[in-house]
Amino acid sequence: xxxxxxxxxxxxxxxxxxxxxxxxxxxxxxxxxxxxxxxxxxxxxxxxxxxxxxxxxxxxxxxxxxxxxxxxxxxxxxxxxxxxxxxxxxxxxxxxxxxxxxxxxxxxxxxxxxxxxxxxxxxxxxxxxxxxxxxxxxxxxxxxxxxxxxxxxxxxxxxxxxxxxxxxxxxxxxxxxxxxxxxxxxxxxxxxxxxxxxxxxxxxxxxxxxxxxxxxxxxxxxxxxxxxxxxxxxxxxxxxxxxxxxxxxxxxxxxxxxxxxxxxxxxxxxxxxxxxxxxxxxxxxxxxxxxxxxxxxxxxxxxxxxxxxxxxxxxxxxxxxxxxxxxxxxxxxxxxxxxxxxxxxxxxxxxxxxxxxxxxxxxxxxxxxxxxxxxxxxxxxxxxxxxxxxxxxxxxxxxxxxxxxxxxxxxxxxxxxxxxxxxxxxxxxxxxxxxxxxxxxxxxxxxxxxxxxxx
Numbered sequence: 001x002x003x004x005x006x007x008x009x010x011x012x013x014x015x016x017x018x019x020x021x022x023x024x025x026x027x028x029x030x031x032x033x034x035x036x037x038x039x040x041x042x043x044x045x046x047x048x049x050x051x052x053x054x055x056x057x058x059x060x061x062x063x064x065x066x067x068x069x070x071x072x073x074x075x076x077x078x079x080x081x082x083x084x085x086x087x088x089x090x091x092x093x094x095x096x097x098x099x100x101x102x103x104x105x106x107x108x109x110x111x112x113x114x115x116x117x118x119x120x121x122x123x124x125x126x127x128x129x130x131x132x133x134x135x136x137x138x139x140x141x142x143x144x145x146x147x148x149x150x151x152x153x154x155x156x157x158x159x160x161x162x163x164x165x166x167x168x169x170x171x172x173x174x175x176x177x178x179x180x181x182x183x184x185x186x187x188x189x190x191x192x193x194x195x196x197x198x199x200x201x202x203x204x205x206x207x208x209x210x211x212x213x214x215x216x217x218x219x220x221x222x223x224x225x226x227x228x229x230x231x232x233x234x235x236x237x238x239x240x241x242x243x244x245x246x247x248x249x250x251x252x253x254x255x256x257x258x259x260x261x262x263x264x265x266x267x268x269x270x271x272x273x274x275x276x277x278x279x280x281x282x283x284x285x286x287x288x289x290x291x292x293x294x295x296x297x298x299x300x301x302x303x304x305x306x307x308x309x310x311x312x313x314x315x316x317x318x319x320x321x322x323x324x325x326x327x328x329x330x331x332x333x334x335x336x337x338x339x340x341x342x343x344x345x346x347x348x349x350x351x352x353x354x355x356x357x358x359x360x361x362x363x364x365x366x367x368x369x370x371x372x373x374x375x376x377x378x379x380x381x382x383x384x385x386x387x388x389x390x391x392x393x394x395x396x397x398x399x400x401x402x403x404x405x406x407x408x409x410x411x412x413x414x415x416x417x418x419x420x421x422x423x424x425x426x427x428x429x430x431x432x433x434x435x436x437x438x439x440x441x442x443x444x445x446x447x448x449x450x451x452x453x454x455x
Contacts, residue, residue, distance in 0.1 A: 005451075006405060006407050006450060006451050006454075007407070007439060007448040007449065007450055007451060008448060008449050008451060009446060009447070009448050010057075010438075010447045010448060010449055011057055011446075011447055012444070012445045012446050012447070013044060013055050013057075013440070013445045013447060014444070014445030015055070015067065015445075017053055017067055017069070018046070018053065018445075020048075020051060020053070021035060021046055021047075021048050021051070021053060022035065022048070023442070023445075026412065026443060027411070027412045027442065027443070028412075028442055028443075029412055029413075029414055029440065029441075029442025029443075030388065030412055030413070030414055030442060032048070034048055034049050034081070035047070035048055036048075036082065036083075036084065036085045037085075037414065037416060037440070038085045038086050038087050038096070038419065039087075039416040039417065039418050039419070039438055039440075040087040040089060040094065040418050040419055041418055041421075042056060042057055043055070043056050043057075043087070043094070044416075044440075044447075045085055045087070045096055047082050047085050047098070048082070049081035049082055050071065050072070050074060050081060050082065051069065051070070051071055052069070052070035052071075052072070052082065052085070052096070052098065052108075053067065053068075053069055053070075054067065054068040054069075054070070054096065054110065055067055056068075056110075068110060068111065068112050069112065070096070070108050070112045072098060072100075072106055072108075072114075073114075074100065075102065078101075078102055079101070080100050080101050080102045080104075081100065081101050082098055082099070082100060082101075083099050083100055083101045083124050083125050083126065084098065084099030084125045084126060084127050084128045084149075085097070085098055085099070085128070086128035086129070086130055086419055087130075087418075087419040088107070088130065088146065088162065088166075088419070088422075089419060089420075089421040089422060090159075090162075090163045090166060090422040091422070093163070093166050093167070093170065094110060095107050095108060095109055095110070095115060095166060096108045096109075096110070097128055097146070099120075099125025099126075099127075099128055099148065100124075100125060101124045101125070102119075102122070102123075102124075103119055103120050103121050103122050103123050103124070103125060103150065104117060104118065104119055104120070104125075105117070105118050105119075105120050105125070105148065107162075107166075113173075115165075115166065115169050116165060116169075116193070118192055118193055119291070120148050120150070120155050120195070120197070121150060121153050121155065121197060121291055121292070122291060123150045123151060123153065124150060124151060125148055125149070125150055126149045126150055126151065126207065126208065127148075127149040127208060127209075128146065128147070128148060128149075129146070129147040129148075129149065129210055129211075129315075130144070130145075130146055130147075130159075130419050130420045130422075131144070131145065131147070131315065131317075131319070131420050132144045132145070132159075132420065132422075143158065143159065143160065144158075144159025144160070144420075144422045145157065145158060145159055145211065146159060146162060147209075147210060147211050148195075149206075149208060149209045149210070151201075151205045151206060151207070152199060152200060152201030152204075152205045152206060153197065153198070153199060153200065153201070154197075154198050154200050154209050154211065154231055154233075154245075155195050155196065155197045155198075156195060156196045156211055156229070156245075157193055157194075157195045158194070158195075159422050161193050161194055161195075162193060163422065165193060195292070196245070196247055196295050197292045197293070197294055197295060198231070198243070198245050198294055198295050198296075198297040199294045199297055200231055200233050200241070200243050200297055202241070202243070202297075202299040203233075203235075203237055203238035203241040203299065203302040203304075204235055204236065204237025204238055204241075205235055205236070205237065206233035206234060206235035206241070206310075207234060207235050207236070207310065207311065207312075208233070208234050208235075208310070208311070208312055208313040209231060209232065209233040209234070209313065210231070210232055210313055210315050210319075210322070211229050211230070211231050211245070211319075212229075212230045212231070212232055212315065212319040212320070212322065212336040212337075213229065213230060213318075213319040213320075213336075214227065214228065214229060214230075215228050215229065215230040215244060215337075216228070218244070218298075226246060226247070227246075227247045228244050228245065228246055228247070229244075229245040229247070230242065230243070230244065230245070230300075230336060230337075231243045231244075231245050231297070232313065232322055232334070232336060233310075233313075234310025234311065234312070234313050234324055234326075235309070235310050236309040236310070237304070238302040238303060238304050238310070239303050239304065239305055239308050239309065239310040239324070239326055239332075240302065240303040240310060240324060240332070240334065241299070241301070241302040241303075242299075242300040242301050242302070242336075242339050243297045243298060243299055243300060244297070244298040244300055245295065245296075245297050246295055246296040246297070246298070247295060300339065301339055307327070308326050308327060308328050308330075309326060309327040310324055310325075310326055310327075311324075311325045311326055311327060312324070312325045312352060312353070314353045314354055314355060315336075315355070316355045316381060316398070317355065317357075317381075317435060319336060320335065320336055320337055321333060321334065321335065321336065321355070321381075321398065321399065322334040322336050323353040323355070323383055325348070325351050325352070325353065328349075329346065329347055329348050329349035329350075329351070330344060330345065330346050330348070331344070331345040331348050331351060331353060331385060332344055333383070333398075333399065342399055342400070343399065343400060345385065345396075348385060348387050349387075349389055350387075350388055350389060351385055351386060351387050351388070352385075352386045352414075352415060353383055353384065353385050353386070354383075354384045354386075354415055354417050354435075354437060355381060355382070355383055355384070355398075355435055356381075356382050356383075356384050356395070356417075356434075356435050356436065356437045356450065357379035357380065357381060357382070357434035357435045357436075357452075358379060358380060358382050358395065358404065358434075358452060358453075358454055359374065359378060359379060359380075359452050359453050359454065373432075374432070374434075374452075375432055376432045376434075379434045379452075380397060380398070380401075381397075381398040382395050382396060382397050382398060382401075382404065383395070383396045383398060384415060384437050384450075386409060386413075386414075386415045388409070388411070388413075391408060391409055391410070391411060392406055392407060392408060392409055393406075393407045393409045393415065393437075393439075394406050394407075395407075395450075395454075404454055405454055407450070409439065410441050410443070410444075411443070412441060412442045412443040413439055413440060413441045413442065414439075414440050414442065415437060415438065415439060415440075416437075416438045416439075416440055417435065417436070417437060417438065418436070418438075421433075434452065436449055436450065436452070437449070437450040438450070
């Protein structure tokens with residue numbers, strides 16, 4: 001009986017430029033903790049501490065045919081380096097976001113142009129997360145967010161603010177009113193992007209974190225101007241911690257207005273006073289931006305089990321489930337709404353997890369013809385567990401379903417997933433794109449995708 005192939009080869013990313021990132025040595029993709037990867041549809045970005053390499057491809061073409069190198073302007077005095085990387089995709093706009101060890105958020109175009117640079121908070125950015133959350137607990141409407149994770153700190157940018165900034169940048173770029181020299185040297189192209197910042201170090205520093213979504217307010221508290229998010233952190237001191245993040249919506253609106261009016265008014269008064277007094281211009285050094293104050297973060301619960309340490313956290317698309325790996329080779333499936341561990345796997349040291357959506361039902365596979373697209377309800381949520389020491393990837397059905405599939409995975413491989421795409425409201429349910437799982441073999445450079453059908 002012929003052996004079934006559960007993956008499809010997409011191409012090979014091997015090229016000479018990868019040698020600058022360490023390619024050519026066995027295990028270079030997985031053994032270097034400073035090597036970062038971010039995958040998007042037909043694009044992959046790889047970065048070390050000072051260099052980013054972007055490879056583009058399309059179906060039937062060579063993945064290395066279109067390459068872009070980005071060398072960010074990092075501070076040599078502070079030994080600044082790239083510490084996080086992620087794609088930001090808004091309909092027809094695609095850019096690359098970088099986080100640095102000094103707490104800066106950098107956004108680059110596909111041509112390598114610096115679009116935006118902003119300090120989030122002093123410290124190393126550990127991870128950039130992109131997803132959508134509900135705008136209100138009583139409505140199905142959602143809003144996109146970019147979450148910046150630092151050690152004991154978590155920040156949230158609204159996706160619409162970033163999208164508006166990018167649209168303005170590309171409009172000016174295309175209308176040829178953009179000064180190339182200024183764009184390279186400017187550190188704040190369109191001013192600071194508004195964001196919220198919380199301190200989540202009550203139970204110790206964290207190595208990974210995520211905002212899972214909106215949550216109900218505390219009992220006996222007014223709900224008129226408050227919005228609350230739930231945040232989950234993992235770390236060495238507490239394997240799992242949960243926080244209620246508070247956002248005063250009325251105060252944030254006033255603050256946004258004042259942040260625009262007061263600087264403009266002060267600038268006008270300063271210009272008029274200089275004209276009246278005719279003072280000699282003196283060179284002034286641009287002041288360093290002040291850190292944003294923290295909003296309120298109330299601790300909810302924590303799970304401490306020394307010497308166990310939390311290592312990585314992966315969220316499901318809805319944010320209701322989180323897969324957490326620890327230092328003892330266990331994987332915990334957490335219900336982020338009830339804050340209860342609902343499932344546990346043992347014997348998976350150095351594992352990594354990603355949620356995927358599969359067509360697991362045979363009747364669904366056969367009922368849909370080649371002329372009809374599958375809808376969201378056809379797919380079931382699964383958890384992919386990559387166990388590098390075993391050399392396999394397992395697919396488990398959520399929440400308490402069986403193991404559906406076991407796939408051999410070559411040594412030196414990494415599982416990847418395209419970033420969340422900020423889709424417009426015009427996208428219909430019939431064009432639903434499920435979560436897919438990709439395999440990148442660092443030693444051979446081959447890129448595969450997991451087939452959606454299990455049988």
